[in-house]
Amino acid sequence: MFRPNIYATARRLTRPTTRAFQTHGRPTYQRFSSNKPPIWQSRTFWYVTGSVGAGSFIYYQAHLEPAPVTGRKRFINVTPEQEARFAAQAYQETLMEYQGRIVPRGSPVDDYVRRVAKRVITATGIEGVEWEVHVVMSEERNAFVLPGGKVFVFTGILPITKTEDGLAAVLGHEIAHQYARHAAEKISQSNLLSFVYILASFFVDPSLLQLGRGMTHLLTVLPNSRACEREADYLGLLFMAQACYDPRAAVGLWQRMQMAEQGSPPQFLNTHPATGDRIEKITEWLPQAELKREASCPADMASSFFGQFRH
Template sequence: MAQQAYAEVMAQYGHRILPQYHPYTRFVSRVAKRLIRVSGIDDTAWEFHVIDSPERNAFVLPGGKVFVFTGILPIVENEDGMAAVLGHEISHQVARHSAERLSFAKVLLAMQLTLVLFGIDPSLFFNHMTMNLMMLKPFSRKCEKEADTMGLELMAQACFDPHEAVAVWRRMEDSGTGHGIPQFASTHPSHKNRVAYLQDKVR
């Protein structure tokens, strides 16, 4: 599944990935290497790709494949800001959130099959709304919050300033990214709640 996801991303963005010698790629790699050294999983075959695209985003695939869009670079502004983004993404890998999501999906499937065995229509409990709003999205937000916490710890251990994570998400909010989506309908915490959470953690 990880290989398939990687192949799909490369098919979509491969022609826009900056070369390893590009200043943006070297900037991301320099910050990433410091975080990986303290992550506890530096034996993973980490790969960091910078995609020349205006999206203000970054994401990680299972196996340590991290993608950063150039659109987020003005938001991060500096190495500490980049560490806030990469620390979060690396933490998803450290916490094995991809495996957790797969396991959670298997649990939900098992629950549906059990209802079928008892003659109960699973759609009564597992319709689109309940699956998304009450199960899958809250679970995803839990993983995001955990990655936020772990990301701050990685930043501190790698001698980056964790307070910059608060500044990054404030700048993200000011940029208008993600506005208009209420938190309960999103896979991520709202920017406002994320800033408040991070502020509390770095005090």
């Protein structure tokens, strides 16, 4: 009686199988692989992906909030306490970076910048912020604000601002960043995109994590920064007008900045809007800003009107 060798059969089943075909009279063989199907062909993968996707969508929607004044919807998942911790660290690092170049308190240029800043800050009515204004000795034509109301103005921008009105345009813009919590918005965007690319690298391809970091910076962080910059231009124009500064000075400021620009990167790779576009939008907003100034400073407007006849 024939008894099959079950051990030999088992060994054969674990080896790749072949099938013979006739090609031009000669046999050829095709090897079949025993690889497992891709992970995305399993039901478990789609159950997990669907659950994570639904949960992420709900989380995203729950953390959407309108920007002040403009009402622009943006994602923020950073609490004021988290933002304060980040601000304290960034402030100390910045002070160390510019150590020895910060203009001393009581000097004429420091008093000048702080006087204009105080006037704009008072007009905004922002509360609960410990403002600090520092002037940095540098030829760099720049100014920036850190979370928590820490404003840094470089002396190199003062010849461009020329007047208090021009300086108010710069400070109004920086104060608007704090008012609208743009720093918290950018941190939140970075957190969200990092989470997306971590998931993609886990479920699809680990190399997507490195690729995602570069694409996040190029395609998302920069355009969103331009949106924040445009919003700060608009709010800053209203703030300087409410502080009784002439909003028309903002147009002159950016025209002088445009003349001073050399070798600027293309608009797509710049966090700031192109200066020409910026001037166009500010000019469009001027009537609204002038109405704001007229409502806030009627006596100042009358003085400006009669002053035209004294020249």
